[in-house]
Amino acid sequence: MNDKTLLIMAELEDNNLKPVTFDLVAAALKMTGGATRSILMAVTGTSPDAAASEAASRTGIDVLAVTVTASITSDIRKQAAAFVAGEFAPSYILCPHSAEGTDYAPALAVRLNAACISAVSGVVIDVDGNLLFSRSICGGQFNALIKPATSPAVIMIQPGAFQVQAYEGTAGAVETTTFEAGPGALRMNGVEKSRETSSELDKAKVIVSAGRGIGEPGNLDAIRRFAALFPGSAVGGSRPLIDMGWLEYRHQVGITGATVSPSVYIACGISGSTQHIAGMNGSGYVIAINSDPNAAIFNYSDLCIVDDIMGFIEAFEDFIKNGEG
Amino acid sequence: MNILVLIKQVPQTEAATDISPSGDFIERSTVTLYKMNRFDEYALEEALRIKESHSGVHVDVMTLGPDRAKEVIRRAYGMGADNGFHILAADNEYLDPSAVAELLAREAAKGSYDLIFCGVMSEDMMQSQTGQMTAENLGLPCVSSAVSVSVDEGAKSLRVKRELEGGVRHDITVSMPCLLTIQAGINTPRYPSLSKVLRAADKEVLTVDGQGASPRQVCSAIRHPEKQRAGVVVEGGRTEKVRELYRVLRQKNILG
Numbered sequence: 300m301n302d303k304t305l306l307i308m309a310e311l312e313d314n315n316l317k318p319v320t321f322d323l324v325a326a327a328l329k330m331t332g333g334a335t336r337s338i339l340m341a342v343t344g345t346s347p348d349a350a351a352s353e354a355a356s357r358t359g360i361d362v363l364a365v366t367v368t369a370s371i372t373s374d375i376r377k378q379a380a381a382f383v384a385g386e387f388a389p390s391y392i393l394c395p396h397s398a399e400g401t402d403y404a405p406a407l408a409v410r411l412n413a414a415c416i417s418a419v420s421g422v423v424i425d426v427d428g429n430l431l432f433s434r435s436i437c438g439g440q441f442n443a444l445i446k447p448a449t450s451p452a453v454i455m456i457q458p459g460a461f462q463v464q465a466y467e468g469t470a471g472a473v474e475t476t477t478f479e480a481g482p483g484a485l486r487m488n489g490v491e492k493s494r495e496t497s498s499e500l501d502k503a504k505v506i507v508s509a510g511r512g513i514g515e516p517g518n519l520d521a522i523r524r525f526a527a528l529f530p531g532s533a534v535g536g537s538r539p540l541i542d543m544g545w546l547e548y549r550h551q552v553g554i555t556g557a558t559v560s561p562s563v564y565i566a567c568g569i570s571g572s573t574q575h576i577a578g579m580n581g582s583g584y585v586i587a588i589n590s591d592p593n594a595a596i597f598n599y600s601d602l603c604i605v606d607d608i609m610g611f612i613e614a615f616e617d618f619i620k621n622g623e624g
Numbered sequence: 625m626n627i628l629v630l631i632k633q634v635p636q637t638e639a640a641t642d643i644s645p646s647g648d649f650i651e652r653s654t655v656t657l658y659k660m661n662r663f664d665e666y667a668l669e670e671a672l673r674i675k676e677s678h679s680g681v682h683v684d685v686m687t688l689g690p691d692r693a694k695e696v697i698r699r700a701y702g703m704g705a706d707n708g709f710h711i712l713a714a715d716n717e718y719l720d721p722s723a724v725a726e727l728l729a730r731e732a733a734k735g736s737y738d739l740i741f742c743g744v745m746s747e748d749m750m751q752s753q754t755g756q757m758t759a760e761n762l763g764l765p766c767v768s769s770a771v772s773v774s775v776d777e778g779a780k781s782l783r784v785k786r787e788l789e790g791g792v793r794h795d796i797t798v799s800m801p802c803l804l805t806i807q808a809g810i811n812t813p814r815y816p817s818l819s820k821v822l823r824a825a826d827k828e829v830l831t832v833d834g835q836g837a838s839p840r841q842v843c844s845a846i847r848h849p850e851k852q853r854a855g856v857v858v859e860g861g862r863t864e865k866v867r868e869l870y871r872v873l874r875q876k877n878i879l880g
């Protein structure tokens with residue numbers, strides 16, 4: 300296993316593989332043009348062997364199961380990743396841009412004197428054959444193509460951004476190693492599994508979601524009236540509305556809220572940041588109403604309406620009231 | 625106890641931002657208005673609350689950016705920050721986060737801070753990593769995405785809840801000194817008070833030159849993102865837009 304140039308750091312929960320691990324594999328295959336030979340996956344956990352063999356058979360990639368002899372926190376994860384990177388000297392280290400990944404990967408990069416490119420959603424090969432990493436900036440209005448100037452470089456992959464392919468070939472090889480972790484600076488006291496969620500958003504055929512573009516909390520009444528025009532609908536919201544106390548948490552759509560997939564999703568005054576898109580991109584048909592013609596949400600919409608949201612809703616209500624159509 | 629909050633100046637909206645003529649970065653229009661990064665307001669508010677509920681706490685702020693970035697320090701003074709530091713950097717140029725974190729750490733190391741707070745993410749560059757890298761440069765433990773913080777001064781430690789996907793939370797104890805990145809919703813940031821703004825009117829902002837950090841990445845090009853869906857733009861005035869939405873919803877059979 301010493302011809303490995305690309306190291307994938309799998310993500311586990313309770314020693315089981317998390318789906319984002321396969322997103323990393325998809326990104327890695329994009330980087331190598333489909334070849335698995337030069338890729339190594341490190342599966343780090345207190346008891347990682349079962350997850351390691353599962354990963355090897357589901358991807359064909361060679362896997363190193365790293366047993367850590369301490370309860371795992373982000374500082375231990377950082378130490379373990381630096382240990383594996385030290386053994387193999389890869390050119391690229393792929394970590395997830397997840398809550399866990401963002402907690403350790405940037406520090407890992409500093410430790411290795413490596414560039415760190417976060418929230419990567421695409422890989423592009425330039426005319427000279429260099430790999431460029433595409434990431435969303437400015438609320439999703441632009442993509443920046445970033446070139447690392449170091450080897451290794453830590454690349455943090457945006458969950459859901461790469462097309463995961465099913466694999467049917469032979470399994471990769473599995474090796475095992477143990478990492479004696481040094482003392483950690485963090486102590487884990489416990490996990491609060493989930494907060495109050497709602498079946499309302501799950502069941503809804505239509506979700507009308509409000510964002511900061513509605514301007515003030517009083518305007519939620521108009522959003523609710525708008526939603527009430529559609530039987531089987533529910534009201535959702537972007538995170539800032541929940542943060543500001545305008546809506547309860549159970550209405551929040553996005554990576555730290557609910558993942559929804561109604562037939563129709565209507566985004567009202569929502570900019571379309573990656574964290575919101577992650578929660579609604581599985582919707583059947585997406586309509587966005589936003590006053591900024593360059594808003595990122597329009598890149599994820601089937602129907603784009605550039606208008607002031609409150610004025611538009613009022614006009615739509617009038618149109619219905621007056622029995623037109 | 626000394627707390628440092630890293631605050632960044634970002635545009636109020638990106639509506640006037642475009643790709644620079646050379647194509648290798650963005651360029652903001654001269655009419656662009658700026659503000660404090662929203663997540664950093666939460667970080668500063670959290671620090672100010674600790675100051676108000678414990679005795680002998682100082683809250684300093686630091687920003688790296690062009691000359692105009694000093695405005696966020698003025699705003700922080702208005703909210704109640706004690707001292708402000710400004711690291712001067714170029715405008716309309718891609719800043720490598722490793723270099724930014726190196727410079728922030730270099731200046732932060734000159735103070736003796738028990739706590740450093742950052743925002744969970746900058747609204748313009750959306751990296752979610754500058755704080756974590758700054759911590760590592762300073763050799764400090766770090767907890768990202770904090771949604772609740774309580775200080776145990778006696779034990780010199782913090783009890784922190786950090787937020788993960790789907791609202792799951794981890795309850796963590798971390799010893800001080802340390803760095804936290806603060807997630808939105810942890811508090812309600814205050815507005816600057818007029819009396820504090822007036823008192824801070826002639827308060828100094830210490831500026832140092834941001835040089836000597838080595839970039840580890842470059843921005844090669846900026847592109848407009850590709851459309852992921854049909855992206856049909858409804859043309860015409862409001863009446864036409866209303867009619868078109870009505871037609872589409874009718875066709876999808878979702879109107880009552």
Ligand SMILES: Cc1cc2nc3c(=O)[nH]c(=O)nc-3n(C[C@H](O)[C@H](O)[C@H](O)COP(=O)(O)OP(=O)(O)OC[C@H]3O[C@@H](n4cnc5c(N)ncnc54)[C@H](O)[C@@H]3O)c2cc1C
Binds near residue numbers: 512536556574594769
């Ligand atoms: C770790 C992490 C997790 C996160 N999790 C989530 C999550 O689960 N869900 C989530 O939503 N966000 C989440 N966020 C926040 C996310 O990054 C964005 O800040 C948020 O989604 C922005 O919400 P918004 O679109 O409502 O507000 P903004 O980005 O402020 O956008 C407002 C939009 O309204 C438009 N507008 C303004 N005025 C009008 C008008 N009169 N008429 C029509 N349109 C108008 C503007 O053009 C703009 O596009 C998370 C962030 C982090 C760092």
Ligand SMILES: Nc1ncnc2c1ncn2[C@@H]1O[C@H](COP(=O)(O)O)[C@@H](O)[C@H]1O
Binds near residue numbers: 687741746
């Ligand atoms: N130029 C800067 N000046 C001060 N703080 C910054 C700067 N850039 C980033 N930060 C801090 O790092 C956090 C995360 O930024 P980012 O890594 O760009 O998403 C911000 O919320 C700030 O607290």
